[in-house]
Amino acid sequence: MREVELLIIGSGPAGLCAAISAASSGASVLILERSFKPGGQLIKQTHMFFGSESQYASYRGVDIAGILLEKLKEYGERIELMLNATAVGFYEDNVVTVLKDEKEYFKIRAKSVICATGAFEKSLAFPNNDLPGIYGAGAVQTLMNVYGIRPGNRVLMVGAGNIGVIVSYQLMQAGIEVAAVLDAAPRIGAYLVHASKLARMGVPILTSHTVKEAIGKDCLEAAVVCEVDERFNPIPGTEKRFDVDVLCISVGLSPLNELLAMRGVEMKYVPQLSGSVPMRSENCETCIPGIFVAGDASGIEEASSAMAEGYLAGLCAAAKLGYAPEDFEQRRSEYLKQLEDLRSGPVGERIRAGMKISQL
Amino acid sequence: MRITKHPILTFERGRELSFTFNGQPMKGYEGETIAAALHAAGVKELGKSSEMHRPRGFYCAIGNCASCQMIVDGEPNVRTCITLLREGMSVETQNGKGRIK
Amino acid sequence: MFEKTGVATREMVITKFPPIERINKGPVAVVECYQKIPCNPCQTACPCGAIRIGEDINEIPQRDESLCTGCGICVAKCPGLSIMIVDGSKSDKTIEFRIPYEFMPLPEAGERVIGLDRAGQPVCEATVKRVMNPPAFDRTPVVTLEVDREFIYDFRNFRREA
Numbered sequence: 001m002r003e004v005e006l007l008i009i010g011s012g013p014a015g016l017c018a019a020i021s022a023a024s025s026g027a028s029v030l031i032l033e034r035s036f037k038p039g040g041q042l043i044k045q046t047h048m049f050f051g052s053e054s055q056y057a058s059y060r061g062v063d064i065a066g067i068l069l070e071k072l073k074e075y076g077e078r079i080e081l082m083l084n085a086t087a088v089g090f091y092e093d094n095v096v097t098v099l100k101d102e103k104e105y106f107k108i109r110a111k112s113v114i115c116a117t118g119a120f121e122k123s124l125a126f127p128n129n130d131l132p133g134i135y136g137a138g139a140v141q142t143l144m145n146v147y148g149i150r151p152g153n154r155v156l157m158v159g160a161g162n163i164g165v166i167v168s169y170q171l172m173q174a175g176i177e178v179a180a181v182l183d184a185a186p187r188i189g190a191y192l193v194h195a196s197k198l199a200r201m202g203v204p205i206l207t208s209h210t211v212k213e214a215i216g217k218d219c220l221e222a223a224v225v226c227e228v229d230e231r232f233n234p235i236p237g238t239e240k241r242f243d244v245d246v247l248c249i250s251v252g253l254s255p256l257n258e259l260l261a262m263r264g265v266e267m268k269y270v271p272q273l274s275g276s277v278p279m280r281s282e283n284c285e286t287c288i289p290g291i292f293v294a295g296d297a298s299g300i301e302e303a304s305s306a307m308a309e310g311y312l313a314g315l316c317a318a319a320k321l322g323y324a325p326e327d328f329e330q331r332r333s334e335y336l337k338q339l340e341d342l343r344s345g346p347v348g349e350r351i352r353a354g355m356k357i358s359q360l
Numbered sequence: 361m362r363i364t365k366h367p368i369l370t371f372e373r374g375r376e377l378s379f380t381f382n383g384q385p386m387k388g389y390e391g392e393t394i395a396a397a398l399h400a401a402g403v404k405e406l407g408k409s410s411e412m413h414r415p416r417g418f419y420c421a422i423g424n425c426a427s428c429q430m431i432v433d434g435e436p437n438v439r440t441c442i443t444l445l446r447e448g449m450s451v452e453t454q455n456g457k458g459r460i461k
Numbered sequence: 462m463f464e465k466t467g468v469a470t471r472e473m474v475i476t477k478f479p480p481i482e483r484i485n486k487g488p489v490a491v492v493e494c495y496q497k498i499p500c501n502p503c504q505t506a507c508p509c510g511a512i513r514i515g516e517d518i519n520e521i522p523q524r525d526e527s528l529c530t531g532c533g534i535c536v537a538k539c540p541g542l543s544i545m546i547v548d549g550s551k552s553d554k555t556i557e558f559r560i561p562y563e564f565m566p567l568p569e570a571g572e573r574v575i576g577l578d579r580a581g582q583p584v585c586e587a588t589v590k591r592v593m594n595p596p597a598f599d600r601t602p603v604v605t606l607e608v609d610r611e612f613i614y615d616f617r618n619f620r621r622e623a
Contacts, residue, residue, distance in 0.1 A: 034423065036444060041422075046368040048540035048601075050500040052518050058502035058538050060368065060599070120424045130427075132404040132417025139421035139441075147396040148363040148371035165467075173564060174363050187464040192496045193541025195467030200618040202581025207465045218415050219404050256424075304499070345497045345519025367565045368600050 004030045006317055007096060007110035009087045009259065012040020013303045014295025014310035015116035016068040021314025022114075023075040026323040030108070031079065032098060034086040037146075039065030040118055041138065042303065044145040046173070047166055050191070051304030054338050061303060062145070087117075090263040094290070112290040112317045115260050115278075116310060119253035119296035124158060127213040129249075133220030137167040137250035144174050152246035156223050157181040159250030160205055161189040162302070165198050167248060172201055179242045182209035184228050191347070212239060214247060223247050257297040265291060272354030273299025279360045282336065284313035285320075287360060292317050299354055301343075308338040361400045379449040394440035394451055395421070395428050406430050406440060407454040430454050434461075468580045469495060474614050479526035481549065484556070484613075488531020488548035492524050494541065506538040533559050537598035547613070555607045557590065558616060562604045567592050568621055576608055577618040585612040587619050 006022050008015045011033040019029045037043060045061020056064045072079050082100070089097035096108050121136035123129065133152065135143075137159065140151045155176055157168045160183035168178045181198065186208050188195045195205060208228050215222040227238035254275040261267050265286040266279045277299045278286045285292050294313040295306035312335035319328055343351045363371065374390025381403060388397025395406065395418045405415045406428050418428035423442035432438040433450050436458020440451070463469050477491050478484070492503065492512065497519045504514040504522060511528035512535060514520045533546045536559060546559035568574055568589045576585040587606040594602035608616045 035442060048502075048538075048599075050498060050540050052499075052501050053505055057500060058506070058540055062369070120422075121420055123419070130409065130414055130416065132406070132415050135418065136420050139419060142421040143396060143399060144363065145369060147392050147400075148366070148369070148373070149392075149396055149400045150361045150363060151399070173367050175565075188467055191498050191541065192463065192467060193494060193498070193539075193543045196469065196493070196579065197542050199467035200577060200579050200581050202577065202620075205465075205467050219417070341518050342499045344517065345499055347496075347498055348519075365565050367563050367602075 001095070001107045001109055004028065004108055004110050005321055006030070006112045006114065007032065007108060008114045008116055009096070010040065010116035010118055010295070010297070011038040011081060012116060012118050012295060012306065013042055013064070013068070014118075014297070014306040014313070015040070015114070016065075016072065017307045017310030018114045018116055018292075018294055018314035018317070019079050020068065020071050020075070021311040022318040022323070023078045025315060025318035025325045027078075027318040027321050029079045030110075031081045032085045032087050032096075033081065033083050036084050038069060038081055038083065044138075044141045045303070046145055046170055049304060050302065051342060052338070055304035055307050055342075057304070087259055090259040092264065096259075112292070112321055114292040114294055114313050114317055115257060115297050116293070116295045116313075117256045117259065117297045119300055120256050121249065122252045122254055124211065124249050124251050126211045128216065129214060131214050131216045131220045132218070133216065133245055134214060134247045134249065137163050137248040140246065140248050141167050141170060145170065150174060150176055152244075153177065154179055154244045155246040155248055156225075156242045156244045157248045157250060158211055159183055159248075159252070160185070160195065160207065161250060161252065162191060162194060164248070164250035165190040165194045165205075167250065168203060169194070169198050169201070172203070178203045179244055180204045180206055182206040182211070182225055184208065184210045184232055186230065210234065211247070220245055220247055253296060253300045255297050255299060257293065260286060260291070260293060260297070263288065263291065268358055270299065270354045270357050272350045273358060275300070277358050279358055281360050283316040283332070284309055285316060290317070290320055299351070299358065301351055305339060305342050305351075308335055308342065311335050312339070361402060377445055377447045379445060379447070379451055381451050382453060388445045390445070392445055394430065394432065394438075394443050394445050394449070396441075397445045398440070398451070405453070408456060410456040413455060429458065431458065436460065463495065466580070469493065471614055474579070478547070478614070483526045484547050484549040487550045488533070488546045488557075488559070489526050489529050490524050490531060490533075490535055491545050491547055492522050492535075493543045493545075494522050497521055500540060502538045502540060503535045503544065506535050508532065508534060533603060536561050536603050537601040542601070545617070549610070551607075554610060556610055556613050557605055557607055559603050559605045560618065561601050562619075563601055566621075567594065567602055568604060568619075572621070574606070574619040574621050576606070576612060576616045577620055578615045579617045581618065583620070584615045585609055587616065
C-alpha cells in the first residue's frame with residue numbers, strides 16, 4: 001500500500017493553497033483531484049475576486065488557478081498532483097481508497113489528511129424541475145466558461161446571491177440574454193456592487209419572487225414565477241411567464257464532506273455554514289488529530305476565505321508532521337488575521353456565528 | 361451554440377473528433393466532455409429517469425448528481441458531464457437504470 | 462430599494478460625487494461602493510493615496526478629491542466595477558465619463574451610443590471619445606464617453622445601437 005505524509009483531497013482554492021503551504025514547510029504532499037483538470041471551481045471564474053492582496057484580489061479566478069498551479073511546480077516532486085482520482089472511502093487507520101480513471105482501485109495510507117472537497121449546488125423543488133434546460137448555475141458556468149458553449153438563448157436565473165448575479169453577468173458577456181434574476185428573499189443576497197453591474201445592463205432583479213413551475217415537454221420552454229409574501233408563501237394572481245430555454249438554479253451550496261463523516265469526525269448541522277460540517281479547532285483540525293478541513297467542505301464561504309483556510313490548514317498539518325517553520329507562529333497569526341478580516345464585516349456575520357458553533 | 365468571441369476568455373479547442381449519438385454521426389472537440397459536445401450540437405436530453413421515464417439533462421456538470429448518465433461504448437451509467445470525448449465513441453441515451461453485463 | 466433592485470437612488474449617487482467645482486477642475490474618481498464588504502484593491506491600486514479604506518478591509522472606501530488626479534487606475538481594478546472617472550473640465554456643456562465595459566464588441570471612438578442609467582434604461586445620447594484596453598487593465602476595457610451635463614447623475618452605462 002502506498003504511504004504518504006500529507007494527503008490533500010481536492011485541488012480547488014483550499015486544496016492548492018494547503019499544498020503550497022505544507023510543501024513550503026517541508027512536507028511531502030499528494031493531492032487527489034477527481035476531475036481531469038485541477039483548480040476546482042476557480043477555472044470557470046472569469047470575474048475579479050474580492051478580498052485583499054493576500055488572496056489575489058482583483059485577479060480573475062481562472063488566473064488565480066494558474067498562479068497557484070505555477071507555485072505548486074516550485075516544490076517539484078514534493079507535491080504530486082493526481083488527476084482523475086476520486087477519494088471514495090476514508091477509514092479508521094487513515095486509509096483512503098481511491099478510484100483512478102474509473103478503472104484502478106487502490107489504497108493510500110496517509111499520516112495526515114486535509115479534506116478540501118468543496119461543495120455542491122442545491123436544487124429547488126417545483127413542478128417539472130427535472131426538465132433538461134434546468135441547470136445548476138455553476139454547471140452553466142462550466143459549460144460556458146470552460147468549454148465555450150452557450151447553454152441556450154434566454155436564461156432565467158433563480159437566486160440573487162453572489163453566484164446567481166455573477167453567472168448572470170457572465171452569461172451576458174457570452175452574448176446570452178438574461179430575462180431576469182429572481183430570489184425568494186426580500187433582499188438581494190449578493191454583494192450589491194455585483195447586483196448593480198447587472199441592473200445597469202437592464203436585467204431586472206425580482207426579490208420576493210419564486211418559481212411556480214417549469215413548462216416543457218422534452219426540454220424547458222418557459223417558466224412561471226410568482227411573488228411570495230414575507231413567509232415565502234406564493235401570492236395568487238401574481239404569476240408571470242418567462243419564455244426561456246434555460247433556467248439556472250443558484251439557491252446555495254452544501255458542503256461536500258461525507259469522507260470526514262465516514263472517518264468518524266464529529267459533525268454538526270450548522271445552518272449558518274449551509275449544512276453539516278466537521279467540528280474543528282482554530283487551526284482547521286478536526287476532533288481526530290492530524291485530520292484537517294479547509295474551504296467550502298468546512299462551511300460555505302467565498303473563495304478568498306477558502307484560500308486563507310488552505311494556507312492555515314497546510315501550515316498546521318505540516319507542523320504536526322514535524323515540519324514547523326521558524327516563523328510558524330507568525331504565519332499562523334497572519335492567516336488567522338486574514339480570515340478575521342474577511343469575516344469581520346456585516347456580510348460575515350452569519351459566518352462568524354457558524355464558526356462559533358462549529359469550533360471545538 | 362459555440363462561443364467564438366469572448367471579452368475575457370479565449371477558447372482553444374483541440375482537434376475535431378467524430379462520435380455517434382444514438383447511431384447518428386456527430387462532431388466534437390478533443391478536451392471537452394461528452395455532455396458538452398452534445399450540448400454544443402443542440403442535444404439537451406441525455407436519458408430518461410429510472411421510475412417515471414422523464415427526460416434527463418445534466419444538472420451539476422462536475423460529476424456529482426448523476427443526472428447525465430448515458431451508455432458509452434456499451435457501458436451504462438457513465439457520467440458524461442465529466443467524461444472526455446474520444447474519437448469514435450458510441451454514445452447512447454440511457455433509459456432508466458443501466459444494466460451491467 | 463437599493464437592496465431589492467441593485468439600483469442606487471439618486472440621493473445615494475449624489476453623495477458619492479465631489480462638488481461640481483471639483484469636477485469642473487479636472488478628472489476625479491466616483492466610487493459607488495455603498496456596502497461594507499471585505500475588499501480593498503482600490504486602496505492598494507491608487508498611486509496617490511486618494512482612496513482610503515484603512516485597516517479593516519470591510520470599510521467603505523473614502524475618496525479624497527483633493528488627492529485624486531483622476532488617473533483611472535482604480536477603474537479597471539475594482540472587482541465590483543463600481544468606480545468611474547468624471548471630468549467636467551473639457552466643456553461647460555458636457556461631462557466626460559470613463560467607465561469599465563467588459564462586453565464585446567467594443568465601441569469605436571466617434572461612435573454615437575445610447576446612454577443608460579443605473580437601471581439600464583435609456584436616458585441620453587453619448588459619444589464615445591476613446592476606448593482603452595491595455596494589458597495593465599487585464600481585460601477590463603475603459604471607455605471614455607461624452608454626455609450632456611444634465612445627465613451627470615443619471616448616466617452610468619451605454620448600449621451600442623443595434
